[in-house]
Amino acid sequence: MILSSNKNNRRVRRQISDVQYGMISRFPDQLTHMYRLFTISEMDCISNLRMDRNSFAHLCFMMREVGGLVDHMYVNVEEQVSMFLSLLTHHKKNRVIKFDYLRSGQTVSHYIHIIFKAILKMHTIFLVTHAPVPANSTNPRWKWFRGCLGALDGTYIDVHVLSSDKPQFRTRKGHISTNVLGVCDHDMSLFTSFLGGKDLLQIVGSYVMLLLGHMV
Numbered sequence: 001m002i003l004s005s006n007k008n009n010r011r012v013r014r015q016i017s018d019v020q021y022g023m024i025s026r027f028p029d030q031l032t033h034m035y036r037l038f039t040i041s042e043m044d045c046i047s048n049l050r051m052d053r054n055s056f057a058h059l060c061f062m063m064r065e066v067g068g069l070v071d072h073m074y075v076n077v078e079e080q081v082s083m084f085l086s087l088l089t090h091h092k093k094n095r096v097i098k099f100d101y102l103r104s105g106q107t108v109s110h111y112i113h114i115i116f117k118a119i120l121k122m123h124t125i126f127l128v129t130h131a132p133v134p135a136n137s138t139n140p141r142w143k144w145f146r147g148c149l150g151a152l153d154g155t156y157i158d159v160h161v162l163s164s165d166k167p168q169f170r171t172r173k174g175h176i177s178t179n180v181l182g183v184c185d186h187d188m189s190l191f192t193s194f195l196g197g198k199d200l201l202q203i204v205g206s207y208v209m210l211l212l213g214h215m216v
Contacts, residue, residue: 030102034079049082050089056081066125067118075103075111083108084115130185142186150185 038045038053045053060077063069069077083101086092098105119126130149137143156177161169169176184190 030079033101034082037082038078048090049085051085056085062122062125063115063118066122068121069114069118075107080111080115084112087112128191130191133186137186139186148186150183150191152181152183154179154181156180 036044037048038056042052045051045056049056051059056078060081063081064077069080071077079101083097083103086097086100092100094105094108097103098108101108132147132149133139133142133145135146137146142148156171156175157180158175158177159169161176166176169178171177182190
């Protein structure tokens, strides 16, 4: 009698486990999550993915046509890209994404790596190469810097930090701020910035050599 009772209990636990974690049973919830992201509201898509639905559709199209992504049996391209954007825009951990999308951690990690490889194929589209100042430039500010990529300068930006960290961020004028290095091209478009720190002087020196190296 005791053995049969134990067998029945194991059978019941196995059935509950299959219902709770079975792949088929998760399909409705997975579809509902994707539906809420892209269909109900434009603001929900922007808040969660940091882009509107039109931009997201264009990104998925580029991922298919240029990056080589394909729909898999259980995870389509839209879900793959949305998982990657959740990681990128909100700094979510693997365990958080797998909970949101009802996927295993291995599945999330697998498709995140696939997206990374697709982006590397598209680096010529996403990474813009800044043109140096041409030799025939007529801009009165930049014509003297032929071949230069841009200019860099530092500034202080106010920050909010813990009380225990305020002494190291306090300037000689009493402000709680940090030093920021900004680099812009000759169209005054900021394309690189660095927060202040012990390596800031080394970064400044490297960028000076980079910006002036094209003038030689």
